[in-house]
Amino acid sequence: MAKxxxxxKAPPEPRQDPLLVPGFSAAGIYGGIKKSRRRDLALIVxxxxxxVAGLFTENHVKAAPVLISRARVQSGPCKAVLVNxxxxxxxxxxxxxKDAIGLCQRTAEGLGVDEHDVLVASTGGIGKRxxxxxxxxxLPRLLRKVRPGGILDAAEAIRTTDRFRKALWxxxxxxxxxxxxxxxxxxxxxxxxxxxxxxxxxxTDLKAPTTALRRLLKEGAERSFNRISVDGDMSTNDTVLLLxxxxxxxxxxxxxxxxxxxxxxxxxxxxxxxAAMIVRDGEGATKAVDIRIRGARSEGDAKVLAYHxxxxxxxxxxxxxxxxxxxxxxxxxxxxxxxxxPQKIDIFYDKVCLVRNGVGQGEKKxxxxxxxxxxxxxxxxxxxxxxxxxARVLTSDLTHDYVTLNASYPS
Amino acid sequence: MAKxxxxxKAPPEPRQDPLLVPGFSAAGIYGGIKKSRRRDLALIVxxxxxxVAGLFTENHVKAAPVLISRARVQSGPCKAVLVNxxxxxxxxxxxxxKDAIGLCQRTAEGLGVDEHDVLVASTGGIGKRxxxxxxxxxLPRLLRKVRPGGILDAAEAIRTTDRFRKALWxxxxxxxxxxxxxxxxxxxxxxxxxxxxxxxxxxTDLKAPTTALRRLLKEGAERSFNRISVDGDMSTNDTVLLLxxxxxxxxxxxxxxxxxxxxxxxxxxxxxxxAAMIVRDGEGATKAVDIRIRGARSEGDAKVLAYHxxxxxxxxxxxxxxxxxxxxxxxxxxxxxxxxxPQKIDIFYDKVCLVRNGVGQGEKKxxxxxxxxxxxxxxxxxxxxxxxxxARVLTSDLTHDYVTLNASYPS
Numbered sequence: 018m019a020k021x022x023x024x025x026k027a028p029p030e031p032r033q034d035p036l037l038v039p040g041f042s043a044a045g046i047y048g049g050i051k052k053s054r055r056r057d058l059a060l061i062v063x064x065x066x067x068x069v070a071g072l073f074t075e076n077h078v079k080a081a082p083v084l085i086s087r088a089r090v091q092s093g094p095c096k097a098v099l100v101n102x103x104x105x106x107x108x109x110x111x112x113x114x115k116d117a118i119g120l121c122q123r124t125a126e127g128l129g130v131d132e133h134d135v136l137v138a139s140t141g142g143i144g145k146r147x148x149x150x151x152x153x154x155x156l157p158r159l160l161r162k163v164r165p166g167g168i169l170d171a172a173e174a175i176r177t178t179d180r181f182r183k184a185l186w187x188x189x190x191x192x193x194x195x196x197x198x199x200x201x202x203x204x205x206x207x208x209x210x211x212x213x214x215x216x217x218x219x220x221t222d223l224k225a226p227t228t229a230l231r232r233l234l235k236e237g238a239e240r241s242f243n244r245i246s247v248d249g250d251m252s253t254n255d256t257v258l259l260l261x262x263x264x265x266x267x268x269x270x271x272x273x274x275x276x277x278x279x280x281x282x283x284x285x286x287x288x289x290x291x292a293a294m295i296v297r298d299g300e301g302a303t304k305a306v307d308i309r310i311r312g313a314r315s316e317g318d319a320k321v322l323a324y325h326x327x328x329x330x331x332x333x334x335x336x337x338x339x340x341x342x343x344x345x346x347x348x349x350x351x352x353x354x355x356x357x358x359p360q361k362i363d364i365f366y367d368k369v370c371l372v373r374n375g376v377g378q379g380e381k382k383x384x385x386x387x388x389x390x391x392x393x394x395x396x397x398x399x400x401x402x403x404x405x406x407x408a409r410v411l412t413s414d415l416t417h418d419y420v421t422l423n424a425s426y427p428s
Numbered sequence: 429m430a431k432x433x434x435x436x437k438a439p440p441e442p443r444q445d446p447l448l449v450p451g452f453s454a455a456g457i458y459g460g461i462k463k464s465r466r467r468d469l470a471l472i473v474x475x476x477x478x479x480v481a482g483l484f485t486e487n488h489v490k491a492a493p494v495l496i497s498r499a500r501v502q503s504g505p506c507k508a509v510l511v512n513x514x515x516x517x518x519x520x521x522x523x524x525x526k527d528a529i530g531l532c533q534r535t536a537e538g539l540g541v542d543e544h545d546v547l548v549a550s551t552g553g554i555g556k557r558x559x560x561x562x563x564x565x566x567l568p569r570l571l572r573k574v575r576p577g578g579i580l581d582a583a584e585a586i587r588t589t590d591r592f593r594k595a596l597w598x599x600x601x602x603x604x605x606x607x608x609x610x611x612x613x614x615x616x617x618x619x620x621x622x623x624x625x626x627x628x629x630x631x632t633d634l635k636a637p638t639t640a641l642r643r644l645l646k647e648g649a650e651r652s653f654n655r656i657s658v659d660g661d662m663s664t665n666d667t668v669l670l671l672x673x674x675x676x677x678x679x680x681x682x683x684x685x686x687x688x689x690x691x692x693x694x695x696x697x698x699x700x701x702x703a704a705m706i707v708r709d710g711e712g713a714t715k716a717v718d719i720r721i722r723g724a725r726s727e728g729d730a731k732v733l734a735y736h737x738x739x740x741x742x743x744x745x746x747x748x749x750x751x752x753x754x755x756x757x758x759x760x761x762x763x764x765x766x767x768x769x770p771q772k773i774d775i776f777y778d779k780v781c782l783v784r785n786g787v788g789q790g791e792k793k794x795x796x797x798x799x800x801x802x803x804x805x806x807x808x809x810x811x812x813x814x815x816x817x818x819a820r821v822l823t824s825d826l827t828h829d830y831v832t833l834n835a836s837y838p839s
Contacts, residue, residue, distance in 0.1 A: 078762030078770040078786075108758050108770060110787045143755020144788040253759050330741065330826070331834055338835030344554020347519050348664050351489030359489040359519060375489075376521045377555040415741070417831050423742055424749030424827075 036168040036186045038197045039222040040064050040264040044162035045174030049151030050103035050141070056174035057103040058152065060124065060159050061218060066094035066134055067260035070230035072238055074255035080107035081117045082137040083254060089133055095260055096134035098218060099124050101152065102177050102203070104141040107253040116147045123153060127160045138216050138256040140177055140203060168220070172201035175216055178422060179203050183294045185287050191279040196223050196265045198280075200287045204295030215242060217257045217291060223280055224263035225270035232272060233284055234259045241288035245296050245411045246327040259284075296411045297394075301418030304336050307396040311407040318355035319408035322399070325353035326410075333415035341386035343372050350399065361402040367395050447579040447597045449608045450633040451475050451675040455573035456585030460562030461514035461552070467585035469563065470511040471535065471570050472629060477505035477545055478671035481641035483649055485666035491518030492528045493548040494665060500547055506671055507545035509629060510535050512563065513588050513614070515552040518664040527558045534564060538571045549627050549667040551588055551614060579631070583612035586627055589833060590614050594705045596698050602690040607634050607676045609691075611698045615706030626653060628668045628702060634691055635674035636681035643683060644695055645670045652699035656707045656822045657738040670695075707822045708805075712829030715747050716822060718807040724817035729766035734821040736764035737808070744826035752797035754783050761810065772813040778806050 041063055048058030071090035073083050089095075099120060106113050117137050125132035139147075162170070172184040183202045188195055202217035219234075238257060270276035297305045308326050313319035326332050329349045335342040343364050350357050364372035366389040371382050389395050452474055459469030482501035484494050500506075510531060517524050528548050536543035550558070573581075583595040594613045599606055613628035630645075649668060681687035708716045719737050724730035737743050740760045746753040754775050761768050775783035777797040782789055800806050 076759060076762035077768045078758045105755070108755060108783075108786055108788065110771065110785075143753075143758060144783075253755075253762060330830070334831055334834035337831065340835065342554075344516070344519060344664075347489045347554060348487060351487035351664060357488045360521065372519075372555075374521075375519055377519065415831060416835075417828050419741070420745055420748065420826060420828050420831055423745035424751065 036184060036199045037165055038168070038199045038220045040262040041168070041199070041220045042163045042165045043167040043171040044159050044164065045167065045170035045172070046155065046159050046162055048101065048155035048159065049148055050101055056170065057101055058155055058159055059100040059171035059174035060163055061098040061100070061168075061171055061220065061260070062128065062163050063096060063220070063260055063262045065262055065264075066096045066130070067262040068225065068227045068230055069095040069136070070227060070234040070259045071136075072234055072257040074252055076253050078108065078253045080105050080139060080254040081109060081113040082106055082139045083256060084114065085117055085121070086136040086138060086256060089136055090258070093131075093133055095136055095258075096130040097124060097128055098136045098138065098258060098260070100138045100171070100175050100216065101147070102140050102175050104139060104145055104147050105143045105254045106139040106147050107143040109144065109146055112146060116149050119149065120147075120152060120156070123156050124160075127156060136258065138254070140175065140216055140254050143253060168199055168201065175201065175203045177203060178300055180298050183291055183298070185290060187283050187287055189279065189283050191223070191265070191270070192267045192276045194265050194267045196267060196280065196283070197221060198223070198283050198287060200291050202291045202295060204298060215252065215255050215257070215295060217242065219259045219284065219287070221259070221261050221280075222264035223261045223270055224265055224267050225261050225277070225280070229270055229272050229277055230259050230261055233277070233281055236281070237285045237288040240285060241292040244409060245292050246324060293411060296413050299413030300422045301416040301420070302413030303393070303416055304414045305394045306336050306412050306414065307394070308410050308412060309396060309398045309407070310401065311398065312401040312403060313406035313408070314355065314404040315406040316408055317406070319406040321355055322350055322353050323408045323410040325349055326397070327412035330415055333412065336390065337414035337416045339387060339390040341366055341371055341383055341390055343377065346397070346399065347372070347375070357401055358403060363400040363402070365396075365398040366390065447595060447610045448576055449579070449610045449631045451673040452579070452610070452631045453574045453576045454578040454582040455570050455575065456578065456581030456583070457566065457570050457573055459512065459566035459570065460559055461512055466587075467581065468512055468514040469566055469570055470582035470585035471574055472509045472511070472579075472582055472631065472671070473539065473574050474507060474631070474671055474673045476673055476675075477507045477541070478673040479636065479638045479641055480506040480547070481638060481645040481670045482547075483645055483668045485663055487664050489519065489664045491516050491550060491665040492520060492524040493517055493550045494667060495525065496528055496532070497547040497549060497667060500544055501669070504542075504544050506547055506669075507541040508535060508539055509547045509549065509669060509671070511549045511582070511586050511627065512558070513551050513586050515550060515556055515558050516554045516665050517550040517558050518554040520555065520557055523557060527560050530560065531558075531563060531567070534567050535571075538567060547669065549665070551586065551627055551665050554664060579610055579612065586612065586614045588614060589711055591709050594702055594709070596701060598694050598698055600690065600694050602634070602676070602681070603678045603687045605676050605678045607678060607691065607694070608632060609634070609694050609698060611702050613702045613706060615709060626663065626666050626668070626706060628653065630670045630695065630698070632670070632672050632691075633675035634672045634681055635676055635678050636672050636688070636691070640681055640683050640688055641670050641672055644688070644692055647692070648696045648699040651696060652703035655820060656703050657735060704822060707824050710824030711833045712827040712831070713824030714804070714827055715825045716805045717747050717825065718805070719821045719823060720807060720809045720818070721812065722809065722818040723812040723814060724819070725766065725815040726817040727819060728817070730817040730819035732766055733761055733764050733810070734819045736760055738821040738823035741826055744823065747801065747825035748827045750798060750801040752777055752782055752794055752801055754788065757808070757810065758783070758786070768812055769814060774811040774813070776807075776809040777801065
């Protein structure tokens with residue numbers, strides 16, 4: 018089969034350019050890390066310092082910046098976030114920790130703040146020391162470039178194999194005052210449940226206690242970033258931060274308040290949309306497939322089955338090939354773990370019912386399914402008819418370009 | 429990256445041609461199933477009827493022939509095994525069961541034996557009815573072709589996407605009499621722990637009770653077919669049979685006897701070698717990689733980690749690309765489930781120590797590892813230094829050809 022071109026285009030960017038969030042400024046420059054000499058160093062600054070919530074990789078192997086930022090979000094406010102792409106600073110031992118801490122110190126000095134108020138995140142190849150000297154040299158230039166309209170530059174600078182930058186902006190009245198939210202993310206490879214090689218930063222002028230921010234971030238991630246899969250591996254560097262600097266002066270969005278709910282309805286859709294953008298931009302992806310399991314014995318069973326399909330190379334290559342190969346879905350369902358009754362299973366590609374009670378529905382339906390599979394986004398729904406558990410996972414196809422990208426990614 | 433040619437060549441076939449096992453005869457012909465018109469129908473016949481042990485897929489979705497043969501191996505002797513490739517007869521409901529039973533009946537009539545003494549196995553695409561009429565028409569021709577030297581033809585007829593047929597032959601003195609063993613197998617895709625889209629048939633003139641045959645098969649599979657992975661999915665059709673017709677007239681190889689041990693030392697290496705051939709012939713594979721985990725907390729932990737690496741697309745594409753990307757190994761180890769201490773991990777490519785205590789050992793070692801990765805077979809050893817658990821899994825790389833084969837496989 019010849020290599021297929023991706024049907025997925027970069028989505029239109031938000032009309033609001035520059036993306037302004039009161040109190041936030043940012044910059045993104047080339048800081049000497051990437052061989053390509055593309056932007057690889059970003060800084061986000063909040064004035065006043067923001068309350069912050071963070072979610073980090075659950076991988077036992079955690080990169081130096083994750084160890085540092087995870088500790089720092091526990092205690093203090095956040096004045097700034099320093100981010101680099103092109104090098105994960107993972108598996109670099111104590112020297113890697115010292116590198117990251119030193120860069121935070123330099124940044125704090127430049128901003129005139131406490132070094133513990135600077136968070137740090139990295140993404141890129143594992144196992145190499147950061148080019149600290151080059152980054153230090155670049156830092157003064159980065160600090161000079163920081164400006165309210167610099168968020169898109171930062172979104173650009175956190176990309177690795179992402180084909181397009183990912184930034185969303187939204188504004189709403191909350192308790193009578195306008196509240197602004199901006200989210201930027203990078204994804205591409207090593208994407209799977211419980212975070213991925215994924216960085217995402219949400220910046221808002223909302224006033225809210227840290228406990229509320231933590232809950233918001235966790236709940237939102239469970240519905241978004243924890244429901245996507247590109248290739249089933251989890252990164253050492255995943256970091257999602259929610260920074261809220263309180264400039265909007267709304268009545269504080271404490272847990273359970275109307276303000277909390279209003280902000281959740283701003284944040285959760287943005288998180289879901291950024292997560293979907295990450296899947297659509299999965300390494301080499303030509304298609305985004307929404308896998309829905311229903312009628313499982315439990316939600317837990319449904320999740321396991323959905324992820325198993327989302328990570329099965331045979332299932333993912335069938336999406337790529339445009340082949341409604343429901344036999345592979347059946348085989349994958351049968352070996353995922355949870356008990357299934359093949360003779361009860363219905364399978365739909367969008368609305369086309371290809372399998373009813375475990376048996377194929379013939380060539381006409383197959384032809385209809387082939388048309389569904391030609392689309393750049395479609396839904397595969399599986400009804401197990403043994404209970405009421407359901408789950409969704411968004412995944413991409415497995416393509417020639419995935420292999421090309423990952424067989425040549427520099428180590 | 430350009431597509432890479434496989435470094436793997438078909439292994440030399442056994443010199444003994446035809447493969448003779450006293451009392452066994454076989455045939456392999458084109459029976460009207462494959463569009464390619466290649467051989468797709470095989471028959472193995474034992475005279476006298478053989479004692480038989482069988483292992484079958486643990487997938488909840490089991491093909492019709494699996495359901496039939498699994499029941500029949502419980503009770504009776506086995507006179508013959510009818511095998512087809514090109515169609516799995518899976519997810520075909522009751523009609524599929526009737527198709528398979530009817531073909532067994534026809535075969536039994538042709539051989540003048542009880543239909544329950546005929547086993548059946550199928551491999552190929554899921555969800556389509558067998559072309560029963562064409563197979564019935566072919567059956568008399570198949571029966572006429574059955575001959576002592578026909579085992580290689582049978583090995584040919586059970587292939588699907590296999591690039592080469594897999595047949596091994598061995599003979600040894602057991603208790604003073606010569607005993608012969610022949611094994612044939614097919615593999616290629618959907619290969620993973622606890623059986624795979626894999627058929628394997630072991631034919632011997634050993635005299636042994638069924639209990640001994642069952643134990644031998646189970647023990648051997650645990651070390652061989654259950655220790656390989658190509659793409660992490662398990663098939664609906666896996667079947668491994670051990671047929672022993674007792675012609676050798678040895679003292680019966682009952683459990684724990686010297687004869688039992690002697691036969692095990694004939695059978696187990698053959699099972700391991702056939703399993704290795706299946707990995708080397710994994711769909712699109714260019715390399716076979718022996719993944720060894722040691723120093724884990726338990727054997728269970730070691731197995732989970734070994735399989736996680738063996739199934740990680742990022743790890744497998746790094747093998748394909750010849751890239752000693754140990755960061756991906758670290759990330760995969762960290763997210764497989766078992767707790768690991770990154771700072772204790774050593775990683776070797778063959779004998780090259782690329783990571784010591786979780787930290788990379790520099791460019792010189794990387795250059796040496798690159799040379800290892802150019803080979804068609806090598807070992808990746810990971811020492812976790814937290815216990816004494818160990819496990820091995822043999823896997824293949826993930827390649828452009830894997831995607832090509834599976835994106836265009838007819839549904």
